[in-house]
Amino acid sequence: MVPLYMAFLVGGSLCLIGQIIMDATKANVTPGHILVGYITSGAILSGLGIYQSLVNLGGAGATVPLSGFGHLLVQGTLKAVEQRGLLGAFSGGVEAAAAGITAAIVFGYLVAVVFNPKVKE
Amino acid sequence: MTPDVDSRPFLMNKNRLLWAKYGLQGGKLMQTPDQKLKELDRQEYEELASQIRPKPKWAANLLWAFVVGGLICTLGQWMVNFMVSRGVSLADASSSASCILIFLAAMATGLGYYNQLGQRAGAGSIVPITGFANAIVASALEFKREGYIFGVGARIFSVAGPTLVFGFVVAVLVGLIKVFLTS
Amino acid sequence: MPGRKKRGQQTVVFENPPTITAWASVVGPKEGAGPWGAEFDVVMDDYIFGEKTWEIAEYKMLRGTIERALEKRNFRPEDAELLLAGDLLNQIVASNFAARDLEIPFLGLYGACSTMSEGLTVGAMLMDGGYFDRIVAAASSHHYTAERQYRFPTEQGVQKSQTAQWTATAAGAVLLESRGSGPYIKAATVGKVIDMGQTDMADMGSAMAGAAVHTIKTHLDDLNLPGNYYDLIVTGDLGKVGSAIASQLFVRDGIVNPNYSDCGVLLYDQSQAVGSGGSGCGCSACMLCGPLLxxxxxxxxxxxxxxxxxALMSPIISFQGESIPSIAHAVAIEMY
Structure with a gap:
């Protein structure tokens, strides 16, 4: 089991990098850009076999950031390719990430139905 | 004679004339002396503006991002460790922890707290999967008044959509490369 | 041949200066809590105004402001001959809907946050030209309609840049009449669209300062006035960043000792967490139709x-990588 402090350090550092990117660039880099950037780089690093060692080191510190979601997609794909070949390349990623994607969309929809945007002072 | 056949050579000539007039060569805009002056003016302006513009509060921003992001991941790790100690597989524990974090972030967004956290934490609350959930819920909430189908239903993907697209594309590419290498 | 009432490059001087006979302003709770809260006609209790959506709240706010300005002269909407109004929303819906309810002949304006002085300029010209006798010029903005159109959903956790500004929830309306006893609109300078190559969507002040100073400089040159001729030169919504840049540009352009301030800086208190200051059509509209007049x-x-x-900003073309062009119009209002 990965100790909590390692998750804190690795997760915190990944967020720190994001903050550096946001502060060093203009405000035109939106949260959307950051999210896309993280999932893409996580997936690429995972494909190169680098991200797994970060996961071994930081546990949830590497899987909770969105780069971990990219990693999950790629690892699912690679596993499915081993079992099912070409078809696996198309089915494996979503299968592995299905829980997260479905949770986000279903909870998102339900919350939107129940709540209203709050006015900020 | 159809107008198409007749007008095409004429239009092409006209375009070429227009290009000559406005300094277009090979379809690219050439800089006129006037524009160069404007560029210089803009550079001078940018130098002035960049001296006046307040700088981001680096130290505070970085600290907040590190601590908040770290704590969210620690919460995730704590849940994973708890589930693993109860005999759940690591993969399942990890997925479940993500789902719980997504649920918590969705609730916090609906109640209006996540936005306040984000003001301070910046990337610390964007990069974790909770930020993904927040972006999804916030866009869906905002367009509730335009209806549940093309309001909530469509806008829910305004941030989630691009994120998933890039994730899927890279994952499939990596998979294809693997198929290619192993065959 | 320049027009008979035209002076210099971009300025017109009115022969029979139109009079501002009445004005009204309605603002949101945050603006009401600011330093000028007592100077506005109505401070709304909330942002929704008892309506279903923010867009409807904005148009009701604008409509109410126009009605209130007319009421001060005991006029009803049908007494007005022309409405010149604009706002920040796509298709200027707030103004269109206000005009629908009021049934005043309507010309819609879009000048982003410059709409108030654009309306006054056009209105004064039409009046001095002898076409209309009672014209209403109005503008509005609403924080929550503007945010969701131009920026992020309300609940998204986004860090506010220090250069970002707070779109004011406010509306202002001015009634122009051809006879009356001041304040008069004496002259107006129609601005050019100036692009200083700024691209940051969270820094409108830097994008607009160049246009503001260009218009002020042109106005003073065209009428051959010294920098300190006006008791107050007030820009619309440059905010702290933009007005600091403008002050530097005054020095560069040889505008000596202008009595200069900015509505975006004035509208809120230091403590109200509005970043660089206020913005939006309503910002200069409510400051004019409240404290200034x-x-x-x-x-x-x-x-x-x-x-x-x-700032003539559109998220679509900004995402295409284009810079943010800006415009400023100057309206000279004098008491005698």
Missing amino acids: KKMQNGELQKLLLVSTG
């Missing part, structure tokens, strides 16, 4: 140059 009426100000500034 009141000060003219009670003699604190004699000569005012209102320079509402607009």
